[in-house]
Every structure is written in C-alpha cells, then in structure tokens.
Amino acid sequence: MNNHHGTRFPQLAYRNLRFLESADARALRILSEYLEPLSQFHRVGPQRTAVIFGSARIHSREAAARALRELQLRAKLDGSKALKAELKRARMDLEMSHYYEDARELSRLITAWAMTLKKGRRYLMVCSGGGPGIMEAANRGASEAGGKSIGLNIKLPMEQKPNPYVSPELTMLFRYFFMRKLWFAQPAQALIVFPGGFGTMDELWEFLTLLQTRKMGQHVTILLYGSKFWKRAVDFPWLVEAGTISEEDLKLIRFVDSPRRAFEIIKTELQPRAALPSPIKQPFM
Secondary structure, three states: OEOOOOOEOOOOHHHOHHHHOOHHHHHHHHHHHHHHHHHHHHHHOOOEEEEEEOOOOOOOHHHHHHHHHHHHHHHOOOOOHHHHHHHHHHHHHHHHHHHHHHHHHHHHHHHHHHOOOOOOOOOEEEEEOOOOOHHHHHHHHHHHOOOOEEEEEEOOOOOOOOOOOOOHHHEEEEOOHHHHHHHHHOOEEEEEEOOOOHHHHHHHHHHHHHHHOOOOOOOOEEEEEOHHHHHHHOOHHHHHHOOOOOHHHHHHEEEEOOHHHHHHHHHHHHHHHHHOOOHHHOOOO
C-alpha cells in the first residue's frame, strides 16, 4: 500500500502469506492448529468425544457389491490375470464392507444415546478423521441419528476431501499429523478402532502410549473392533511374552465384534464420568 507521498507501507506480519508459509513461521502454524480447533470446540463443539478410527479403503456394502458386479460382467469378456486379481480384491472388499456397516450402526447408537442425556446435545459427539471409508461410516451414522459429528481432516499430497456426512461447522483441516492427533486425544472418552492400515495403527499406538505412560489427562475406553482382524494383525500375547509390554498393559484394550456390545461398554463406562470436568479443559500431564 502506498501513501500520498508514494511511500510503501510494510505489510502486517500476520497478513503476509509468504512469511506464514515459510520455515520461519512454522511455530505460528503449529500454534494455529492448536488454537483454532480449541476455539471451534468451545464455540460449537462437544465437551467429550467418542473417536472412531479405521481404514479409508473400506467401502459400504452397497458400493462394494456394485463394484464386484461390474467386475463380474467384465470378466465374462476378459479372463486376464489382471482382472482375476481385481475380482479377488473386490471379493475381499465386499467381505470387509461389514465393518463399514458396523461402524455406521455403532455411531448411530452412540449419537442417539448422547442426544438423550440431560447434559445437552453438545455433551458427547462422534469424531472421525473426516475422510472416506470407516471415517465416512462414523459420520454417516451420527447424521442418520439426527446428531452432529466431527471430522478432523488432514492435508495430503493425494487430496482427501471431507466426507458429506461431517457437520460443516465441525469440519477441521490440519497440516500437521501430530496436532491432529492431539485433537483426537484431548477430548476423547472412548476410542473404537476398526480394521485399518498404517494411519489407523499410528493413531491407535498414540493413544495406547499416552495411556500407558499416564500422559492422558483422563481415562479413555479403547475397543478394538473385529477380534479376528486384530488378533491376526497384532500378536499382543507375544509382546507380553517377549517382555516388551506387561500383562497390565493388555488391560488397556478390549476386543468387540458387534455394534451393540461396543455400545453397551461405552454407555456403561461413560455414564459415571458425566460429573467430571470436560477433558478439553484438562491439559495433558
């Protein structure tokens, strides 16, 4: 901006996008990813969350069945090895789709119950990563119950758009994984982890480490959904036998295989915590 003498005024630092995107301003970006979500949670968000993690690659039963039918039609004209491999993958996708439907139903149950609590509609909300797959199922179930839900999305090289079921005012976008994980953990009262890959595993181990080392300001109920998947994916007893974790550490997790069972555990364990302060106001130790 120039004044009437032609002198150029310097730009305010907090409006200088070139500076804000620079390495020198990294601390400001990190702080913003703590303060802006904090502001949103205080304004329109919940006091507590039930977090649902799981693979972005698990589709709804309807979508998986449709994809398999389309491949089967193509297979009548093309018997190549490549197509046979696609068919095998599509059959597995259909088998795995029941996890999408279960996450959807569990989220619906949690949200419907939370809306009956006298603490208000903002007392407890389902929170997901805001993307496709199990994340979409979680937000979808909450929407079908008539409630709001949170989506903590992440900016990636391959664009990950928010799914259409996240409440718009509770959709947040993060640049840094560690700040996103902080906001998964800080308000959480329950964590339900469905089958997933590296990202899901990373988020699960983060929660377990915080609880094991008592860095979490509150207790979190952790359920691993799909005992067949999890017991094959991670040999927890071997970790104990090898001496890398203790028997006591195994008490941090429980396996569940139905939405109703998972819901009953969450309902039973969260009700007595209703009188406690919101974990958002309780900093990590």
